[in-house]
Amino acid sequence: EAGVAQSPRYKIIEKRQSVAFWCNPISGHATLYWYQQILGQGPKLLIQFQNNGVVDDSQLPKDRFSAERLKGVDSTLKIQPAKLEDSAVYLCASSLVRAGGTQYFGPGTRLLVL
Amino acid sequence: AQKVTQAQTEISVVEKEDVTLDCVYETRDTTYYLFWYKQPPSGELVFLIRRNSFDEQNEISGRYSWNFQKSTSSFNFTITASQVVDSAVYFCALSASYNTDKLIFGTGTRLQVFP
Numbered sequence: 310e311a312g313v314a315q316s317p318r319y320k321i322i323e324k325r326q327s328v329a330f331w332c333n334p335i336s337g338h339a340t341l342y343w344y345q346q347i348l349g350q351g352p353k354l355l356i357q358f359q360n361n362g363v364v365d366d367s368q369l370p371k372d373r374f375s376a377e378r379l380k381g382v383d384s385t386l387k388i389q390p391a392k393l394e395d396s397a398v399y400l401c402a403s404s405l406v407r408a409g410g411t412q413y414f415g416p417g418t419r420l421l422v423l
Numbered sequence: 424a425q426k427v428t429q430a431q432t433e434i435s436v437v438e439k440e441d442v443t444l445d446c447v448y449e450t451r452d453t454t455y456y457l458f459w460y461k462q463p464p465s466g467e468l469v470f471l472i473r474r475n476s477f478d479e480q481n482e483i484s485g486r487y488s489w490n491f492q493k494s495t496s497s498f499n500f501t502i503t504a505s506q507v508v509d510s511a512v513y514f515c516a517l518s519a520s521y522n523t524d525k526l527i528f529g530t531g532t533r534l535q536v537f538p
Contacts, residue, residue, distance in 0.1 A: 340524065351427075351514055351528025352468070365523045398466060407524045409456035409475060414468035 310335065313415035315401050321421045327389035330418045334382070334403030340364075342412060343376060343386050344400040352400055358384060359407065391422045425450045427517050429529035436505050437537050444500045444532045446515030452476075457491065457498045458516040458526065468514070474498065505536045 314333040322328050334341050339360050344352035355374065357364040360381040369376070373392070378384040388395055398417040404410035426449040436442045448457065459471040472482065474491050482489045486503045502509055512533045516526040 342525070344526075349530075351516070351530055352526070353528070354523075354525035357524060365525060367523075400468065402468075404524070409454075409473075409518055410524070411458070411470055411473050412526060413470060414460075416465070416467045419466070 313401055313403055313413055315399075315415035315418055317418060318416060319419045319421075321423065322391055323423050324393055325390040327387065328391055328420065329385050329387045330399050330401075330420075332384045332386070332401030332415060334384075334401070335405075335413055338403035338405050338413075339381070340404045340407055340410065341378060341384050342402040342404075343384070344402065344414075346398040346400055346417070348397070355386070355399075364407075388420075391420075393422050396420055396422045425452075425517055425519055425527045427515050427527050427529035429515055429532050431532045432530070433533040433535070435535045435537065438506060439504050440536075441501060441503050442505050442534065442536075444502075444513050444515075444534065446498045446500065446529060448496050448498065448515070448517045450517060450519050452519040455517060455519040458518070459489070459498075459500050460514045460516065461511045462514060462531070463511040471500075502534075505534075507536050507538055510534060510536045 341358045343355040346352040356366040358378045376386045400417045401415045402412040404412045428447045455476045457474045461469045488501045490499045512531045514531045515529045
């Protein structure tokens with residue numbers, strides 16, 4: 310069974326530019342998560358989808374971050390405009406069930422903002 | 424508030440030594456789930472174990488074992504006869520079901536196993 314796929318793996322941009330990340334969850338997983346992991350810290354949730362609806366986006370900086378999951382499968386996360394403090398690894402995860410379900414993570418996208 | 428504390432920032436051992444990684448959690452929920460993930464240098468988070476709050480049985484999987492104690496709010500992870508391939512950052516995480524499904528992660532423990 311294929312795992313969670315993410316692209317690109319690495320991205321370097323200058324501040325104020327825009328960037329987009331893509332995620333394809335494990336087949337059949339209705340729940341999808343985006344986490345941000347700053348160097349030396351544990352991941353922190355940005356947004357959670359159940360199918361194509363948003364469950365939790367309370368920690369998403371909505372003035373610059375946006376995310377969508379239009380058909381309930383793939384998802385994209387966008388940052389516009391990027392700031393230096395957005396340099397981090399962006400991890401996508403999916404789970405088969407919601408409450409307490411095991412979340413399986415993709416390889417992540419390492420973003421460096423110069 | 425929910426919180427996970429991994430007090431050990433970094434641990435270094437020599438191959439074949441046993442090592443225990445500590446995890447202490449805080450939650451007011453009676454139903455919750457605890458997880459351990461491994462993050463090797465490649466960066467991907469690899470799932471190791473999931474435990475729900477009603478199951479305090481300890482678990483052993485090969486060289487890995489987990490000790491869950493609700494009385495002390497701890498969920499510790501032991502690697503027996505460590506190997507160089509065990510070198511990674513290990514994260515403990517908590518999920519409580521009443522509000523959101525998000526994982527609350529600790530700050531991680533970096534384990535270095537030297538040959």
